[in-house]
Amino acid sequence: xxxxxxxxxxxxxxxxxxxxxxxxxxxxxxxxxxxxxxxxxxxxxxxxxxxxxxxxxxxxxxxxxxxxxxxxxxxxxxxxxxx
Numbered sequence: 001x002x003x004x005x006x007x008x009x010x011x012x013x014x015x016x017x018x019x020x021x022x023x024x025x026x027x028x029x030x031x032x033x034x035x036x037x038x039x040x041x042x043x044x045x046x047x048x049x050x051x052x053x054x055x056x057x058x059x060x061x062x063x064x065x066x067x068x069x070x071x072x073x074x075x076x077x078x079x080x081x082x083x
Contacts, residue, residue, distance in 0.1 A: 001054075
């Protein structure tokens with residue numbers, strides 16, 4: 001993910017330079033015709049997918065850990081009730 005973030009930052013830095021130092025026509029050529037717009041949004045999409053996958057894994061892990069703790073707590077309570 002860090003590599004994707006670095007690539008996105010690099011494109012954004014270049015975008016700012018091109019926007020400030022080039023004519024609108026040159027900028028449009030660089031952004032659209034050279035494919036930097038598509039590249040930027042493709043990278044952004046991949047990064048968002050990876051972040052979403054990571055969030056889901058954390059949620060599943062958290063859910064799994066809580067599910068595993070609940071039966072243990074229930075059996076501990078049953079043991080106390082038996083006393």
